[in-house]
Amino acid sequence: MWYSPAGAVAALLLIAIIYFIAEDFSGEGGQDSSMETGQQIPADAPAEGLIPVELVRTIDGDTIKIRYRGKEQNVRYLLIDTPETNHPRLGKQPFGDQAKERNRELLADGAVAIEFDIGQRTDKYGRLLAYVYINGESVQEKLLEEGLARVGYVYPPSTRHLERFEQAEKRAKDKGIGIWSIEDYATDRGFDAEKAEQTEKGGQKTEHAGPFANCKELRAVHPKGVKKGHPAYSEQLDGDRDGMACEAS
Incomplete structure (x- = not known):
């Protein structure tokens, strides 16, 4: 059988092109297979693709x-x-x-x-x-x-x-x-x-998260004040910017 070096090179190039095309369409650039199937990833896994x-x-x-x-x-x-x-x-x-x-x-x-x-x-x-x-x-x-x-x-x-x-x-x-x-x-x-509405009419106490107009209102619900991260916390009520709003003096 007659062998052609040029033909062999062309065949290799064709195989390479087919391979890269296949890679491009598989999971959008190598996306994790667990994501492709909709499976959960570990809860402590870092966010990707931000x-x-x-x-x-x-x-x-x-x-x-x-x-x-x-x-x-x-x-x-x-x-x-x-x-x-x-x-x-x-x-x-x-x-x-x-x-x-x-x-x-x-x-x-x-x-x-x-x-x-x-x-x-x-x-x-x-x-x-x-x-x-x-x-x-x-x-x-x-x-x-x-x-x-x-x-x-x-x-x-x-x-x-x-x-x-x-x-x-x-x-x-x-x-x-x-x-x-x-x-x-x-x-x-x-x-x-x-x-x-039924809860309020029934007189049951529900937690008031805020926002509060001033520290007097906030302390009526949270006497010791609230830390940053609490739903009632507001920077406007944290005058010294220490991460604690309306703390007791």
Whole structure:
């Protein structure tokens, strides 16, 4: 059989091209196989693929406006849900303002970044669906841990941080803080404002997370003041910026 060096080289080049094309289409540049199948990754695994963005403003507890790829876009936080602040049908729900204010505080000072999951990147309203970070720390996880959000809107395969979010939610539930201070208020379908009204009419005490207008109001609920990270904490009430608002003198 006649052998052609040129033909052999051409064959090798063809094989190399086919190999690189196959690599390019397998998991979007070598993406982790556990993510491709929608499986959970360890709860303590670091975030990957963070994209620095510019914060424009905070809309509510689970929505912000950012500048991304040269234009302003809204971002809906993945896997969490916070009470409404100004919904056309639901109106203002208990802890809605607190969630919005805490979200604003968390994002006020630091580097903001987003992380996409492997599912769709926008919802039917055109909002980006993403995880949001401040200085590399999860804002969603913080809101859940402080009782200002519930785990919700779980649509596989976008479940990368579901396990750690559920753990944060459980810690808040166990403490009975924020939305969990009102019995049966947070449900799998959302927030039941009627339950909150019934609780108030029944005279049952619920934890007031804030915001408070002044230290007198805050100390009426938290006599020793509150540390930074507590839902009632506000920088405006931390005059000496020591991380403790309205501490007893």
